[in-house]
Amino acid sequence: MATQDRAVLEASGESTLEKATAKAKESIEQFLNVSLNIAVTGKTGSGKSSFVNAFRELNDNDDEAAPTGVTETTMEPTEYKHPTMPNVKIWNLPGIGSPNFKAKKYLKDVKFKIYDFFIILTSERLTEHDIMLAKEIRKQKKHFYFVRSKIDIDISSEQRKKTFNEQKVLYTIREDCQKNLNDLGEVFLISSFYLGKYDFEKLVNTLIDELPFHKQSVLLQAWPVCSAATLEKKIKFFKAISWAVSLASAGVAVIPVPGTSVACDAALALLFLSRCYYAFGLDDRSLKRLSEKVNIPLLEYRAKSKFCDAIQKKAVTTIHVGAAIVTMSSIADLVSLFPGVGSVFAAGLSFASTQYLLTEGIKELAKTAKLIRTEAGLDTIY
Structure with a gap:
């Protein structure tokens, strides 16, 4: 069994690649539609x-x-x-x-x-x-x-x-x-x-x-981030489903995604991280509303995140969350954040590198969201 296949089975908890693929397809269908x-x-x-x-x-x-x-x-x-x-x-x-x-x-x-x-x-x-x-x-x-x-x-x-x-x-x-x-x-x-x-x-x-x-x-994705506990639930959810998105995005198995063509499956990685971005309350609308409420400028803290910057550039112009049709070039900014990963993506978007990208993305977006809540005086421990 290939190392990549073993990684897929371990992440999915399934015994065969076919079962993992079916589980991933169902998970993505639920996630998007x-x-x-x-x-x-x-x-x-x-x-x-x-x-x-x-x-x-x-x-x-x-x-x-x-x-x-x-x-x-x-x-x-x-x-x-x-x-x-x-x-x-x-x-x-x-x-x-x-x-x-x-x-x-x-x-x-x-x-x-x-x-x-x-x-x-x-x-x-x-x-x-x-x-x-x-x-x-x-x-x-x-x-x-x-x-x-x-x-x-x-x-x-x-x-x-x-x-x-x-x-x-x-x-x-x-x-x-x-x-x-x-x-x-x-x-x-x-x-x-x-x-x-x-x-x-x-x-x-x-x-x-x-x-x-x-x-x-x-x-859980749509519910407002009203507390540190809610944010943690969101983070846990995105971590749990990232393997399925990695499987589809990396081209390990062809998983047709409703609303997108097979050629656009690789861009699911960007869509996934954009969902994190909105669910964690890092978009302009959410941060401006929070800034007004606590009377503290909070957008500057988001600017320190490379992932937020990359997602924001693409989200504004090409992503309509929930019904996205984006091109493979849309993930270029994200891939460039990790030296050495870009060539792997170009060669075939392997499961391991995609999973790494998503894991690092979730981690940084979560860290940014927690920092903003702390600076806003909403959570006392960061």
């Missing part, structure tokens, strides 16, 4: 639009943001695509019980079957309509999650009291919500403006655990 449809519902003023915007890492006043307001702004199910992963869609649904969406016909009217799971938002107590909707969703054997929003506002109001204790306030809110739930599930306390606080991290962990396996990686 699996769709995810998330439904967000709740009564008027519960913070649906702000949650949709937070998930898409947009401010409420951004051009592509879902409209917010104190009156019902969502008159029909409205689809919002993720900015960097168009196969991920989050749907802002009208509140149940509103004039045009009566409770008894709600699920039919909002096209229930197209959603993978439901987020039921409330900024106060759970209503009778919320409970009824949850029971009906359970009957249809789909998942739902109760989310108590605007926790930051509640905390701010309670701080005026001399006896204020944040943990006690959170406990009281949680207990009040749980009283109405019985055995329907737990409630997650969040603020759409402070994703690193409260239960946002717990929510994503629960979603990932309960989604079908082929949907988990899609959600």
Whole structure:
């Protein structure tokens, strides 16, 4: 057995090259093309639009943001695509019980079957309509999650009291919500403006655990980097799938990639690292938003990364993440970062050198993302 074949089998955990190739093909299909449809519902003023915007890492006043307001702004199910992963869609649904969406016909009217799971938002107590909707969703054997929003506002109001204790306030809110739930599930306390606080991290962990396996990686890529733990999960995911991308990109086996021609398979390496770049929050939009939030210029830290620089040049002009058709020349900048590797790529893009390139890329992009979070004061230990 060739050394290269042994490396492929070891990385894939399979016993034959044929099985490794089949596993790689399935992994790449899921990585690139699996769709995810998330439904967000709740009564008027519960913070649906702000949650949709937070998930898409947009401010409420951004051009592509879902409209917010104190009156019902969502008159029909409205689809919002993720900015960097168009196969991920989050749907802002009208509140149940509103004039045009009566409770008894709600699920039919909002096209229930197209959603993978439901987020039921409330900024106060759970209503009778919320409970009824949850029971009906359970009957249809789909998942739902109760989310108590605007926790930051509640905390701010309670701080005026001399006896204020944040943990006690959170406990009281949680207990009040749980009283109405019985055995329907737990409630997650969040603020759409402070994703690193409260239960946002717990929510994503629960979603990932309960989604079908082929949907988990899609959600993880699209979910905002709200904590160091979330970033670590993303890093672990990209490391775990890199072998499959290396197998396809290196030409060890011909793996047709949906949306690309066989001639473009080598460029999958660039597409993969670009996905890392966006998932780790290193793109212009994410960094500018974070810079404004913490009032610290952060783009300069990204400029120190050779991989970020190479990806940025190509991502802006030739990559549309999720549906990329790029030429082999697109990886030239990345290959040039490693003396001696370029000739191997030119000779046939071997698995080992491709895997090395991707591993080093993940490592440097992750290091840059961690440094930026530390400089922003989000993580105390780097």
